[in-house]
Amino acid sequence: MGQTLVPDGLWEIVEPLLPAHRERPQGGGTRHVDDRAVFTAIVYVLTTGCAWRHLPAEFGVSKATAHCRFVAWTQAGLWRRLHRAVLDRLGERGAIDWSRAVVDAASVRAKKGGPLTGPNPVDRGKPGSKLHVLTDAGGLPLAVATSAANTHDSLALIPLVQAIPAIRSRRGPRRRRPAKLHADKGYDYPHLRARLRRRRITPRLTPRIARRGVETSTRLGRHRWVVERSFAWLTGYRRLTLRYERCARLFTAFLTLAAALTCYKKLAT
Structure with a gap:
């Protein structure tokens, strides 16, 4: 096993x-x-x-x-460093598709409450948390985060973009900026579009964010469906389908480890 x-x-x-294991100066203790x-x-x-x-x-x-x-x-920050190390190896192989990034969020129920939980508007107000994921064009998670279930999706967009690590490339300097970004109507705000342009994401064209009152919500679109597949990969790790940890940091640690393992599966193949 x-x-x-x-x-x-x-x-x-x-x-x-x-982290290095520190021996007791006086000796003894458990093995x-x-x-x-x-x-x-x-x-x-x-x-x-x-x-x-x-x-x-x-x-x-x-x-x-x-x-x-x-x-x-x-x-000690192990899980974040592990995720970045796996992404670096993928980047060296040219296995990260920087042509676009896709962002979305999904809610899970929080059985025991705790920080970063709130009434879930899609689950009859029961306590829950929200998973935020930003992926490359192939669905590999580049950045993840956790918030309360009643947090608006748009509030996590800029922190997710800023959390993309500087990843090695097959040739040239490290990279952390996708060419385009796709998102649904929950991220359709002028100030978010302006912030993305200032980060030189789609400098000539507007970010591919679905427009409220214009585009239908019955279809995910040609590119945004990949993040739904990414959530399916992540929730395949059963510890993420319900939040049992009262400590938000530990729940986010599980989410980051799941993202690292998901990326490693791509590396192994």
Whole structure:
């Protein structure tokens, strides 16, 4: 199971990014559990959606160790650095399509509440969170974020664009700016179009944002459907279909790890 969840190619990327283990100066203490086993257990929780207490014994990792290491790695920024490292390798191969970016959001129910939750307007006002994703033209997630379910989609657009990391290219300098951006009517605001132009996204043409009162909402369009497929990829990781974490930072950590794994699948093929 471990090789299936964390193949050698993925572990080669992860291992150099892990924080160094500090030995106790006075010696003693419990034996340090293997990092790969812990990382595999975290991926298992993300993939299956199981509770930490239901981790199979075959991983050789206790629920306390797995959760504590997950929190520590989150505080160290591991998941964001892993996502960027995978994107760098994709960029070196020319596997990122910068011809356009696509942005959208989807809501999930928050079972236990917590920060970045709010009444979901599409789920009878039940507490929920919203996943924001910006992808390349092929649907690879370049930036992700979390907000309360009652947050308007448009408020996340500029932060998502700014969160695109500087990614390596097959030739030339690093790149972080797509040529065009596609979005639905929820992002149709003049100030957003102006901000995108100032970032030199579509300098001659207006951003491809659906116009309210003009374009129909019955079709996603030729390009915007890819982000719906990206959400299907991400919610294939069962831990993201419902928010169990009270801590918003930990839920965003799972989302970022899922984005990194989704990009790695493209890299592996």
